[in-house]
Amino acid sequence: MSSDRPDTDEFAQFRQTFFEECAELLAALDEHLTDLQERAADTEELNAIFRAVHSIKAGAGAFNFTRLVAFSHTYEALLDALRDGRVHQGEVITSALVRAADVLASLVEAAQEKRELAADFGVAEEEELRALLTEAGLVGKVEGAGKETSPADAATVQADAAAAPAEASARYSIRFAPHPELFRHANEPLLLIRELMRLGTVTLTCDTARLPSLATIEPEDAYLAWNIEIETASPLAELHEVFEFVDEDCDLVIAALEPGCETGAADADAAAEPPAPSIGADDEAASPPDDRPAPQGSVPRGSVPQAPASQALASSEPAQAEAGPAASSQKSAGVTSIRVELARVDRLVNVVGELIIAQSMLVQQPPSEGSDMPPLAATQGFDEIATLTRELQECVMAIRMQPVKSVFARMPRMVRDISARLGKKVRLVTAGEQTEVDKTVIEELADPLTHMIRNAVDHGIEPPDVRKANGKPELGTIRLAASHAGGNILIEVTDDGAGISREKLLAKAVEKRIVSPEAKLSEDEIDDLIFAPGFSTAATVSDVSGRGVGMDVVRRNIINLGGRISMRSKAGKGTRFTLSIPLTLAVLDGMLVAVGREKYILPLTSIVESFKPEQAHVRALTGGGEVVFIRGEYIRLIHLSRIFGVREAVPEAWNGLVVLVESANNSKIGIVVDELIGQQQVVIKSLHDNFEPIPGISGATILGDGRVSLILDVEQLRRMPDRSAGMPQVPVPTSAPTPVLARAGDAHPSHPEPEAPMAALA
Amino acid sequence: MGKRVLTVDDSKTMRDMVRFTLSGAGFEVVEAEDGVKALSLLDGTRVDLIITDINMPNMDGVTLVKRVRAGTSHRSIPILILTTEGGDQKKAEGRAAGATGWIVKPFAPDKLLQVVNKVCPAG
Numbered sequence: 001m002s003s004d005r006p007d008t009d010e011f012a013q014f015r016q017t018f019f020e021e022c023a024e025l026l027a028a029l030d031e032h033l034t035d036l037q038e039r040a041a042d043t044e045e046l047n048a049i050f051r052a053v054h055s056i057k058a059g060a061g062a063f064n065f066t067r068l069v070a071f072s073h074t075y076e077a078l079l080d081a082l083r084d085g086r087v088h089q090g091e092v093i094t095s096a097l098v099r100a101a102d103v104l105a106s107l108v109e110a111a112q113e114k115r116e117l118a119a120d121f122g123v124a125e126e127e128e129l130r131a132l133l134t135e136a137g138l139v140g141k142v143e144g145a146g147k148e149t150s151p152a153d154a155a156t157v158q159a160d161a162a163a164a165p166a167e168a169s170a171r172y173s174i175r176f177a178p179h180p181e182l183f184r185h186a187n188e189p190l191l192l193i194r195e196l197m198r199l200g201t202v203t204l205t206c207d208t209a210r211l212p213s214l215a216t217i218e219p220e221d222a223y224l225a226w227n228i229e230i231e232t233a234s235p236l237a238e239l240h241e242v243f244e245f246v247d248e249d250c251d252l253v254i255a256a257l258e259p260g261c262e263t264g265a266a267d268a269d270a271a272a273e274p275p276a277p278s279i280g281a282d283d284e285a286a287s288p289p290d291d292r293p294a295p296q297g298s299v300p301r302g303s304v305p306q307a308p309a310s311q312a313l314a315s316s317e318p319a320q321a322e323a324g325p326a327a328s329s330q331k332s333a334g335v336t337s338i339r340v341e342l343a344r345v346d347r348l349v350n351v352v353g354e355l356i357i358a359q360s361m362l363v364q365q366p367p368s369e370g371s372d373m374p375p376l377a378a379t380q381g382f383d384e385i386a387t388l389t390r391e392l393q394e395c396v397m398a399i400r401m402q403p404v405k406s407v408f409a410r411m412p413r414m415v416r417d418i419s420a421r422l423g424k425k426v427r428l429v430t431a432g433e434q435t436e437v438d439k440t441v442i443e444e445l446a447d448p449l450t451h452m453i454r455n456a457v458d459h460g461i462e463p464p465d466v467r468k469a470n471g472k473p474e475l476g477t478i479r480l481a482a483s484h485a486g487g488n489i490l491i492e493v494t495d496d497g498a499g500i501s502r503e504k505l506l507a508k509a510v511e512k513r514i515v516s517p518e519a520k521l522s523e524d525e526i527d528d529l530i531f532a533p534g535f536s537t538a539a540t541v542s543d544v545s546g547r548g549v550g551m552d553v554v555r556r557n558i559i560n561l562g563g564r565i566s567m568r569s570k571a572g573k574g575t576r577f578t579l580s581i582p583l584t585l586a587v588l589d590g591m592l593v594a595v596g597r598e599k600y601i602l603p604l605t606s607i608v609e610s611f612k613p614e615q616a617h618v619r620a621l622t623g624g625g626e627v628v629f630i631r632g633e634y635i636r637l638i639h640l641s642r643i644f645g646v647r648e649a650v651p652e653a654w655n656g657l658v659v660l661v662e663s664a665n666n667s668k669i670g671i672v673v674d675e676l677i678g679q680q681q682v683v684i685k686s687l688h689d690n691f692e693p694i695p696g697i698s699g700a701t702i703l704g705d706g707r708v709s710l711i712l713d714v715e716q717l718r719r720m721p722d723r724s725a726g727m728p729q730v731p732v733p734t735s736a737p738t739p740v741l742a743r744a745g746d747a748h749p750s751h752p753e754p755e756a757p758m759a760a761l762a
Numbered sequence: 763m764g765k766r767v768l769t770v771d772d773s774k775t776m777r778d779m780v781r782f783t784l785s786g787a788g789f790e791v792v793e794a795e796d797g798v799k800a801l802s803l804l805d806g807t808r809v810d811l812i813i814t815d816i817n818m819p820n821m822d823g824v825t826l827v828k829r830v831r832a833g834t835s836h837r838s839i840p841i842l843i844l845t846t847e848g849g850d851q852k853k854a855e856g857r858a859a860g861a862t863g864w865i866v867k868p869f870a871p872d873k874l875l876q877v878v879n880k881v882c883p884a885g
Contacts, residue, residue, distance in 0.1 A: 058776065194883070248857065
């Protein structure tokens with residue numbers, strides 16, 4: 001059966017909004033269900049849960065996602081019973097609701113990806129919901145609710161049927177006598193009559209018999225009644241539908257005058273006639289009071305601007321069938337959007353406004369005559385513009401900022417599921433959920449955080465009996481906290497589980513041949529072993545977290561975000577992972593350094609210090625390469641001039657400067673440059689759209705003078721052998737940066753580059 | 763002057779759909795996320811038709827209808843309730859509160875326009 005298909009091309013454009021809304025609703029649902037597991041919910045919470053499912057259902061209906069509609073319908077029925085108190089809260093119900101939420105999420109996902117799910121998917125869960133309703137003696141009610149859409153369906157069937165043999169017309173007489181209070185609901189008889197006129201040819205008389213004298217008239221009451229004759233191809237149900245809103249506010253009698261087909265031809269003729277004067281508001285008053293049919297307009301169907309509903313339905317459907325899928329697949333192709341608080345946009349508009357004012361102030365400055373000094377007002381104007389530009393930058397950044405809550409909110413669920421599977425008792429405490437960070441960062445955070453928390457439940461928190469034996473509370477705690485620190489977001493994942501002793505870490509690393517048994521490692525270095533590729537501390541690979549990805553992948557993710565991760569652990573006490581990630585991937589605090597004629601940017605966060613080494617402290621190694629001795633440590637030196645083939649650079653480290661940088665795993669290298677130019681915030685421009693990944697380079701930026709400067713990737717530099725070292729070479733660009741620069745420089749600075757520049761080096 | 767319609771719904775998807783359908787037919791459309799916001803918008807803004815959802819946080823649709831009918835500025839304008847609960851109970855509640863009519867979700871654009879035309883034609 002062709003259903004009433006509201007999913008027309010016209011609405012396809014709202015799919016994206018719908019799915020974004022679904023994501024929010026599902027997150028909210030999840031959050032409320034988590035609360036529900038811990039304590040009984042109040043009415044407001046139950047209402048919120050109901051609304052979430054209800055809104056998903058409503059939207060799904062609009063886009064014709066039938067499975068989603070059907071499932072959410074049953075889900076909603078149970079929630080409705082729950083909030084009405086017809087079904088009581090309890091563990092069984094809650095866990096059924098949680099499982100149903102999973103199914104709902106999968107159905108939404110499948111709809112979004114236009115994927116077909118197995119026929120039996122979600123059936124068991126739906127049965128479970130139904131069973132709970134049956135148990136509560138509400139099954140009849142559900143079925144009743146299940147038919148809630150059927151009146152519409154029935155009407156559609158009739159409409160379809162009507163659309164097919166559209167020629168068959170019939171005549172009806174209608175007596176429409178509004179009750180005095182009809183106007184209280186703001187219904188308007190005239191509009192209903194107009195509606196009738198859309199359905200066919202109408203002749204009508206107005207019955208003013210009930211009209212009282214002017215002195216006794218109640219201005220807000222209805223007094224007029226109408227006798228109507230209509231010749232229409234529409235079924236009786238459609239005539240009734242016209243009056244559905246006033247059903248209880250009027251006496252309505254509709255009777256068929258004579259059976260069956262009048263003349264199909266007459267209908268066609270009528271359509272060809274010039275439109276007769278239509279019956280408008282004025283005619284209503286002017287209608288003669290007597291019963292004799294007055295020269296009322298015999299209004300042909302064709303004169304009504306809108307096509308009758310049945311025709312529109314019939315004609316629009318084949319078109320939908322063809323255009324629907326193509327149009328919608330076009331729409332869904334990788335559109336990402338962001339919802340922004342209006343206040344932030346307003347602020348942006350304000351700043352831009354002020355910027356324009358400041359600019360016009362400058363333009364209106366009279367040229368200063370005879371003086372090299374710019375007039376005071378101009379100086380002020382420039383200061384103003386500088387301030388406003390900074391503010392503008394902040395405002396624009398703020399638009400991309402979102403609270404980490406959206407990522408954090410996914411975690412309780414996972415903790416619950418995994419701990420249940422492992423027979424552990426774990427609670428997740430979150431803090432700083434409102435801490436904001438760039439949307440791109442948020443998306444990239446989900447995977448590493450999921451992994452770390454999964455690890456914490458799986459490997460960190462001990463089983464309840466072990467915890468008890470160790471004098472700890474049976475309930476383990478994992479704390480997930482976010483805060484701002486400078487231009488970074490700091491995220492800590494702490495568990496009060498078994499912890500990892502350094503001895504164990506080291507022994508494992510030796511066993512896995514990650515370090516040699518003789519190696520002397522600092523405490524930090526031992527802690528960092530957990531991030532080494534191929535390292536896994538779990539004694540057995542469990543089905544929860546032992547999936548071959550380890551903390552090295554987590555670290556890689558974090559590094560790709562320009563961040564760092566570190567771990568501290570105490571055997572028996574617990575473990576803490578600390579992530580520090582820049583708030584945005586679009587700008588970077590950098591140090592501009594000069595090498596020969598080239599300028600490079602070093603990320604400020606990686607710089608420890610810079611110094612001019614003494615010649616005596618720089619030693620060449622026998623196998624090639626150089627080290628510098630500083631404060632009891634030998635640090636490997638890397639000459640940018642050699643790696644990138646820059647000519648006219650200072651060849652000796654002691655004549656230039658060494659910038660001591662620390663890479664993600666805290667290992668240090670010294671980067672030899674000619675000089676430091678200064679600290680600067682730079683806008684990162686991605687190179688990876690136009691170039692192969694270039695080792696040691698994470699992106700580019702455009703300097704104040706319009707020149708392009710490359711941004712160095714410290715982690716990669718650390719792993720690159722020095723060119724002078726005579727060791728096997730990592731492929732470095734055969735051409736020196738100069739041609740690269742020329743090409744990169746072609747790109748006009750005003751062209752916005754795609755985001756996530758750091759990802760190029762993954 | 764074109765007719766101004768207030769759409770009240772906590773779902774942006776629904777508000778967008780109503781806006782899209784009606785603005786295409788010559789209506790001016792203003793939005794509110796719930797009953798409370800709708801009332802504050804109505805305070806000082808002329809509106810010719812309200813289309814409101816039932817289930818909303820803060821103030822539901824039925825309460826909104828009651829409040830509008832009890833007020834002075836918009837008590838005689840048509841109000842349509844938008845609901846998936848084609849179930850007679852919600853319709854009856856809406857009617858009792860003073861709603862003019864209802865639209866059953868999901869709706870096709872044609873259907874929405876048809877119902878709107880029945881209570882508040884564009885021009």
